[in-house]
Amino acid sequence: MGGYGDVQLLREDGLRLDGRKLDEMRPMTIEAGVLPAADGSAMVTHGLNVAVAAVYGPMEAHPRKIQRQDRAVIDVRYNMAPFSTSDRIRPGFNRRSREISKVTAEALESVVLCERYPRSKIRVEIEILAAEAGTRCAGLTAAAVALADAGIPMRDLIVGVASGKVEGIVVLDLDKAEDNYGQADLPVGILPNTGEIAFLQMDGDLSPDEYNLAMEYNFKAAAEIHEIMVDALKRRYEGGEN
Amino acid sequence: MSNGQNGAELRLVTPGMAIGPLAGKRVGSGTIAQNDTIIATRLGWTKEFNNTVSVDPINSAYMPRSGDLIVAVVAEVRNNLWFMNVNGPFQGLLPMSLAPWKVEFGAARQHMGIGDVVLARVQEVDECHNVVLTMKGVGLRRLTQGTTVRCPNQSHRSPSWRRQRNRATPTRCSRQPHHHRRKRKGLDRW
Known part of the structure; x- marks a missing residue:
């Protein structure tokens, strides 16, 4: 991720190629309970x-x-559908999907109260139907909503969000061009109520100041995404008292 | 308030959401205490009873508890026991000694086969979630007629709602919250 000097990712007016501000997230929607056969889904x-x-x-x-004997295991399977990108993805596990499955499972283990279900397994399947950069964060967010929808006890929800650096400037929520031609990517899993970080990866280099700014953007976006998650869960059961 | 509700009214909460200050209250199921605040751990309705705050989950796996009256389906048959599907994470075990019939070793299949439905009671659940069922008791039997239906968790409903439902529909289900059961048995200490 050394960056590509000849690719322009920021416009002259300071906005990004898709018209977003530096700290602006792509539009996000969440729906809970989309798969009737699953115990929980999103x-x-x-x-x-x-x-x-x-x-x-x-x-x-x-x-x-x-x-x-003392806790449940979380079995995560992250998979990108063959049609999720313009280049067909060969079906089945690969190095990347194994890595993302592993880090997602470890992030979820830090919020799920696994000790409540000894000897058992909680299966989380994440399927990426369309990909445009940031799929591990979208998958983590979807998994958290699905776990809550399934009634699995958790000490907090977990929000996946990423920042990065393009043309030497820190930006929130990289799109495909920024991810491919940018200089750094910093996906994190944030517990929105406690502010803890359950998962952090960094691709590329950030100075301490850039890192702090990126994390500031991430926390701000996590609060926004958390509201959308809570709204999705409440919407599923609105009028639930009747 | 009536129906065991005092203090906080029913409120939908999501995991991690603060329900309120601890302030001498006790944390019940579906909640944890963190920094003098009661935090919800499940998606569900808050409830306060006897100074204990809990969350009734909207959707959760059935975790059997000793004394529960359940409908179970035979999943496997061995020489001297049946494995029963209790719609929970683990199968229940019904040994022939706790069946209502005199069962000879190796003859379990003659009494119940895979797919048969029974009304049973949870005899024992150990810390590793091994579930032992019993069919020895009044009314416990193999169910040969009727229809079993899956219905959403109604545990946050009031007892009056349940009475009304029982009057209005042919259901015979009468699930009572845990604290009601304990109180009826004279075990009202937590």
Whole structure:
């Protein structure tokens, strides 16, 4: 991620190519309970990203060697659909999807009260139907809403959000061009109520000041996304008292 | 307030949402205490009873508790026991010694096969979620007629709503909140 000097990612008026401000997020919508067969599910559209997450369980963990006597295990499978990008993606696991599955599971383990369900497994399936950069964050957000929808006890929701650096300037929520030709990408998983960070990756280089600014953007966006998540969950059960 | 509700009214909360200050209250199911604040851990309706704040989840896996009356479906049959699907994370175990019939070793299949539905009671649940069922008790039997339906969790409903539903529909379901059951048994200490 050394950057590409000849690719212009910021306009002369200071806005980004798609007209967003530096600290402006792509439009996001969340819908909970989209899959009737799953115990919990959610669909997140973030810019041109579409992520669907389904949660099954808690169920008895099989094979038995993966069981933990004192807690549940979270089994995450992140997958990009072959039609999610203009270049067809070969179906099946690859290095990237294994890595994202692993880091997402570890992030979710920090919020789910796994000790409530010893010897069991919570299965989280994340399917990316359309990808435009930022799919791991959209997938993490969808997984958190799906877990809440499934009634899994959690100490907080978790929000996936990313900032990065293009043309030496820190920006929030990179789109495809900024992700491909930018200089850094900083996806994080934030617990919106406590402000804790459950997951952080960095691709490229940021100075301490740039890092602080990127995290400031991330926290601001996490608060916005959290409101959308809560709204989606409440909307699913609005009039639930009747 | 009536129906065991005092203090906070029913409110929909999501995981991580602050319900209110701890202020001497006790945390019940679906909640945790963090920095003198009661935090919801599930998506559901808040409830306050006997100075205990809890959240009744809208949607959650059934976790069997000792004494629960349940409808279970035979999932597997062994020589001397049945594994029952109780619609929870783990199968329940019904040993032939707790069946209502005299069952010879190896003859379990003659009494109940896979797919049979029974009305049973949860005898015991250990810390590893091993569930033992019993069919010894008044009214516990194999169900040979009727229809089982899945319905959403209604635990946040008031007892009067449940009475009204039982009058208006042919249902015989009479799920009572845990605190009502305990109180009826004289176990009103938490």
